[in-house]
Amino acid sequence: MWKLVLGCIASKAELAKRGVHLADTRCSTCGIGKETVNHIVVLCMLVRSIWWQLCVWTKIPVITQAESFSDMLNGLHLLKGSSKRKKIMEVILAASIWSIWKARNTLRFKGEPFIVSKVVDAIKEESFLWIKNRTAFSGIDRGRWMEFNV
Numbered sequence: 001m002w003k004l005v006l007g008c009i010a011s012k013a014e015l016a017k018r019g020v021h022l023a024d025t026r027c028s029t030c031g032i033g034k035e036t037v038n039h040i041v042v043l044c045m046l047v048r049s050i051w052w053q054l055c056v057w058t059k060i061p062v063i064t065q066a067e068s069f070s071d072m073l074n075g076l077h078l079l080k081g082s083s084k085r086k087k088i089m090e091v092i093l094a095a096s097i098w099s100i101w102k103a104r105n106t107l108r109f110k111g112e113p114f115i116v117s118k119v120v121d122a123i124k125e126e127s128f129l130w131i132k133n134r135t136a137f138s139g140i141d142r143g144r145w146m147e148f149n150v
């Protein structure tokens with residue numbers, strides 16, 4: 001599933017590899033790193049601060065040492081906890097990728113700034129709705145969710 005999700009992300013580096021001519025292959029978000037898929041979802045410093053804040057929110061050890069998305073997935077699989085908690089973490093991860101991608105495109109195509117705290121809020125909201133409407137844990141309450149008291 002993750003390969004599929006990440007495969008949809010057309011990074012500049014990928015496009016350039018496929019022969020699309022781009023004058024600038026630097027990251028649209030930070031303007032520093034070369035824009036690979038791995039940079040977009042893991043290495044970009046703005047994205048790293050999103051992961052940092054999500055780790056604090058979900059009370060898990062900070063995973064910002066990860067160098068790749070598979071490092072992050074492995075780290076997540078090693079976490080202890082119930083299957084409910086694991087399911088919740090997967091949903092948050094998916095909502096994160098989606099929200100990061102959306103915010104990046106809004107910056108790139110509409111010129112709206114990429115604001116870390118706004119993306120984090122969007123991730124919390126998106127994952128709450130997802131858990132509430134699409135999983136067996138529909139009894140979850142918004143106030144408790146925002147404090148990650150689940």
Ligand SMILES: [Zn+2]
Pocket residue numbers: 027028029030031032033039043044045046
């Ligand atoms: Zn970047």
